[in-house]
């Protein structure tokens with residue numbers, strides 16, 4: 001808990017530091033990035049990650065109690081039954097009560113662990129009331145984000161070379177900056193469905209969101225995110241997928257609803273989904 005609090009302070013400090021330099025690449029601060037000397041989980045930015053962290057805290061208490069108990073038994077047995085203190089060893093081999101106890105108690109502990117685990121699995125599994133869907137495609141080796149509910153335009157997200165990053169987005173972290181981020185509105189439940197192209201699996205993972213979706217060619221995997229705070233958040237492909245595995249970072253830009261709508265209009269226009277003028281076009285807009 002103390003570690004977490006320190007981390008939270010670190011996170012807040014780095015967010016404040018980032019605020020000062022964020023203006024050059026966009027209005028949003030860089031929030032969800034790894035930082036030096038990081039231990040424990042990253043700070044949580046979604047309700048899902050809050051639950052992941054609290055399950056972790058519960059498990060930490062349980063395993064600590066078990067470890068302390070086992071250590072106590074070991075030390076006690078070494079001391080109490082040492083040859084000098086206990087020269088004639090007992091010939092007892094069975095104790096029914098004890099055997100029932102050490103079968104039942106671990107089962108109860110596992111049940112106590114299983115209930116919140118399954119609850120969390122199902123909580124993160126499906127978006128209950130998603131405002132819209134983004135399809136994430138893991139390509140070899142870059143991410144693509146398709147917005148089927150906004151006209152089905154697609155955004156390719158590729159890592160920036162170090163020279164380009166310095167030129168275009170100097171305040172973005174090295175090796176994590178991309179040309180086009182996934183853009184989502186704040187405080188909105190977004191359904192993520194993931195798949196992969198080509199012949200390798202990838203992992204769409206943003207640690208601060210508590211999401212890690214393995215994306216597989218020919219399959220759709222579902223998850224969801226809802227991020228309250230505007231800003232830039234980063235993750236990395238977490239499936240060893242091949243040559244350029246380490247060069248397919250995940251960048252998510254969380255913006256206000258109005259800014260999101262503006263971004264969508266702009267993307268639709270450049271994808272040819274909107275008429276170039278304000279006059280209604282005679283031909284219906286293409287959907288793909």
Ligand SMILES: [Cu+2]
Pocket residue numbers: 138141201202203237238239240241242245248
């Ligand atoms: Cu990958």
